[in-house]
Amino acid sequence: MAIHPTAVVDPAAAIDASASIGPYAVVSGPAVIGADCILMPAAIVMGHTTLEAGCRVHSHAVVGDMPQDLKYHGEVSYCRIGEGSVVREGATVHRGTLAGTSTIVGKRCLLMTNSHVGHNCELSDDVILVSGSLLGGHVYVGQRAIVSGNAAVHQHVRIGELSLVGIQARITQDVPPFCITDQEGNVVAENRIGMKRAGFSLAERSELRAAFGAIYRDGIGRNAAVQYLRGAMTTDAGRRLLAFYAHDSARGSGMRLYNEANAA
Known part of the structure; x- marks a missing residue:
């Protein structure tokens, strides 16, 4: 010693x-x-x-x-x-x-x-x-998530796995798995590069991309998002996204901005 x-x-x-x-x-x-x-x-x-x-x-x-x-x-x-x-x-x-x-x-x-x-x-x-x-x-932070510099996360918020919280972000609601946020906590894209580096299959990445488009681009509410995911998710990663949305939350998951052109 x-x-x-x-x-x-x-x-x-x-x-x-x-x-x-x-x-x-x-x-x-x-x-x-x-x-x-x-x-x-x-x-x-x-x-x-x-x-x-x-x-x-x-x-x-x-x-x-x-x-x-x-x-x-x-x-x-x-x-x-x-x-x-x-x-x-x-x-x-x-x-x-x-x-x-x-x-x-x-x-x-x-x-x-x-x-x-x-x-x-x-x-x-x-x-x-x-x-x-x-x-x-x-606060709960999922596996392989990154919270960027000077970001602040409110009490009882959940940060999903493999998500990337933007620099100086103000996070007051749950951040779904596999996504990227901006400084306002808006979901702007799925974390494509992160998923590739983590070894996600093409089927998983394609399914998650479709899910983020349906939830954020089309602006459906949480209950509709859960119903959509229950019917559409067939991969293991997709089912983990469903589990995150279906779980009761103290802070809720906002239906925020999504822009496919920003996906990284």
């Missing part, structure tokens, strides 16, 4: 023998630091936080501090950072609010500089938060 002599490590913490804790880093409370984790100089891990194997927390990042929620009164809550995830300089991840609840970051996520993950958020695997992006409490 490599713990720098200037680091402050709580006796209640469980530190794997292969972990490395740098100068002036702080581990406060009953945190669990897994195998091959690295805490860079002045990194901070607090409370009931678990870093799974191979995580890296960079300088001045704070993981597992108490939530910024007036309902929080010191209850025991949790934070978990998945295997191989990286938390860059100045980023913050807060633990859950209610007793026993958690904030969860999946495997291989990248939280770039000064990004923020609010209490009770859930990030699936391979999510990227670009520098300065902000997630309010209870």
Whole structure:
């Protein structure tokens, strides 16, 4: 175990023998630091936080501090950072609010500089938060989604898998899977390049393109969109789009602009 002599490590913490804790880093409370984790100089891990194997927390990042929620009164809550995830300089991840609840970051996520993950958020695997992006409490982010720089996501919003939230976007309603948004949160296209890179078949890409055209270009409402998707989706990706729309949502999915010419 490599713990720098200037680091402050709580006796209640469980530190794997292969972990490395740098100068002036702080581990406060009953945190669990897994195998091959690295805490860079002045990194901070607090409370009931678990870093799974191979995580890296960079300088001045704070993981597992108490939530910024007036309902929080010191209850025991949790934070978990998945295997191989990286938390860059100045980023913050807060633990859950209610007793026993958690904030969860999946495997291989990248939280770039000064990004923020609010209490009770859930990030699936391979999510990227670009520098300065902000997630309010209870936000869900699907697998391989990207939230661009300085974008702000309202509480309880769902960001679908493989979606690309535009730079400086203001997201107040759910963002469907496989799409691209502009700064106003409007859905402007399906994420064609992202789907190709992710290995989606031609049938899946064609089906999703038709679905986005029907929902956004033609401007049908949510109930009509669900009915259309139930009748038209035959691929696995299409069925995941249907599941997203059919799920009850605290924020709703706006029927916003769609422009096939902008598809990327």
